[in-house]
Structures are given as C-alpha cells and as structure tokens.
Amino acid sequence: MTEKVALVTGAARGIGLATTRLFVDAGWKVAMVDRDLDELDIAAAEFDEATADFACDVSDPKAVDRMVVAVTDRFGRIDALVNNAGVADFAPIEKTDFAMWRRVMETNLDGVFLVSQATVPALKKTGGAIVNIASISGLRASTLRVAYGTSKAAVIQLTKQQAAELGEDGIRANCVCPGPVRTKLAMAVHSQAIIDAYHDAIPLNRYGTETEIAEVIVFLCSDKASYVTGQIIAADGGFESTGVGLPALRQG
Ligand code: NAD
Numbered sequence: 001m002t003e004k005v006a007l008v009t010g011a012a013r014g015i016g017l018a019t020t021r022l023f024v025d026a027g028w029k030v031a032m033v034d035r036d037l038d039e040l041d042i043a044a045a046e047f048d049e050a051t052a053d054f055a056c057d058v059s060d061p062k063a064v065d066r067m068v069v070a071v072t073d074r075f076g077r078i079d080a081l082v083n084n085a086g087v088a089d090f091a092p093i094e095k096t097d098f099a100m101w102r103r104v105m106e107t108n109l110d111g112v113f114l115v116s117q118a119t120v121p122a123l124k125k126t127g128g129a130i131v132n133i134a135s136i137s138g139l140r141a142s143t144l145r146v147a148y149g150t151s152k153a154a155v156i157q158l159t160k161q162q163a164a165e166l167g168e169d170g171i172r173a174n175c176v177c178p179g180p181v182r183t184k185l186a187m188a189v190h191s192q193a194i195i196d197a198y199h200d201a202i203p204l205n206r207y208g209t210e211t212e213i214a215e216v217i218v219f220l221c222s223d224k225a226s227y228v229t230g231q232i233i234a235a236d237g238g239f240e241s242t243g244v245g246l247p248a249l250r251q252g
Contacts, residue, residue: 179236
C-alpha cells in the first residue's frame, strides 16, 4: 500500500503537533514544518522515520518554495496539506498598528496562500486535500480581534476559492474553525475574563483539546471525506451554534 504523506505547518506544538501524532498513528508520513527550530527539534524527536522536520517561515515566499521542493525530494509525494501555522495578537482597533496587522496577516493569511500555491502541483498528482485552520474568530466578530478575526475570515473565503478552483483537479479544500484550546497561542491572549466568557458561551462548557481538533483535520484529509469539499467545520463545543443566554438557562 502506498504510504500517504501530509505536510503540516506549525507542527512544532499545539494543534499541529497533535495532528502530526494522529497522522503517524494512522500510518501516514508527515513533513513537520515550523519556524521555531528549537521546538521543532524537540517535537520531532518523539517520532522515528515517520516524520521529517523542515524549518520554514510560511510567510516567506522563497523559503516556502524551497521547503516544498525539500518535502517532495524527501517523500516523493504530498497527499494532504494542513495550513495550521498561525499567530494571535489581540488589541483594540485604535491600538492595532500596521506592524501588528501585517504580522498577523503575513502568517495567518499570506502563509496559507503561499504554502497552498506551492503545494498544488504535488496535490494535483495525488488528488490530495487541503485543510486550512481558521477559527471561530473568523466566523463571529469579537472584541480585540480586528487583525486576527479578519485574517481568519479571509482564510474561510480562501478555502472556498480553493475548493471552487481546484475541484476539477481532484483536490478537496476544507476549513476547520477551532474553538478555544489551551495552547501556547491561546494562553498568551486569553485572560481569566476571556476564559470565563468562553465557558459561559460554549454549550459543552469547556475548552477543547488539541486532539479533538486534530481528529477533525485528519478525517477531512482522509478518503472517508472523499466527497467533502468547500466546507467550513467548527470544532468548537457548540459555540457557533448558540446565541445569548446560556449562563441564565443553565441556572433555570
Ligand atoms: P501554537 O502557538 O501552539 O502553535 C502554532 C505553531 O505555528 C507554533 O509552533 C509556531 O512556531 C508556528 N508558526 C507561527 N508562525 C509561523 C510561521 N510564520 N511560519 C511557520 N511556523 C509558524 O498555536 P495553536 O493554538 O496550536 O494554533 C494552531 C492554529 O489553530 C492557528 O492557526 C490558530 O490561529 C488556530 N486556532 C487556535 C485556537 C486556540 O484556542 N488554540 C483557536 C482557534 C484557532
């Protein structure tokens, strides 16, 4: 049986690392891509020859091209691309300076565009899948997220564009919108007040785990999802489906 190969960006920790683990458990090879070399080394040490690590900043077009060549040289094929690398920087509109805006956009949006474009030729050969990681912050507006939320809303639209254009090449493109997960990214921007507010607004009344998000990602990359494309799937404990009033209803 041909061994399938996934390219996962932001694989050094958090949701990307959990996704790598599930792919390896399912018998896939994984190209682990990250710009944080120290964390990438530590993470990759957990796996044997099932993975290879590639240092790359996904917002750098030349580095991305070099990385995709290195991945195809190493593994010979790419069956799935998971655009997971992301950064979060929260601030009010008037305090979001252009440098912060660009920092968020260049990884969260430019990175998804660049890595997808560089990977399409390999995905055409395998009839592969793209899974982009957006956020519930791309589905609903909230305070402090003018850059982050806008970047994630754009990733949702980019996914639909990819599905529309690449479908005839047999490439599927879907988007996962995680709710809150206690990763380094989230804990850097989630104050206790934000954590409490999330718990109040989420029917399941808790944060998700990295593995719960990874399960959805790996399913969408698998043949089990062979007729699913252009979909935006929230793995969010029900956050997106609700309106106001959960805390009051729980007490009633
Ligand atoms: P994390 O910070 O734990 O991991 C992100 C990884 O991406 C890190 O290893 C980091 O080094 C890497 N990375 C960042 N910028 C990069 C770049 N330009 N090039 C290459 N690598 C880069 O974060 P996480 O929580 O696991 O987030 C993964 C994805 O899930 C992100 O896109 C994030 O926006 C999204 N998300 C997370 C949450 C949450 O609550 N944790 C919620 C919704 C969406």
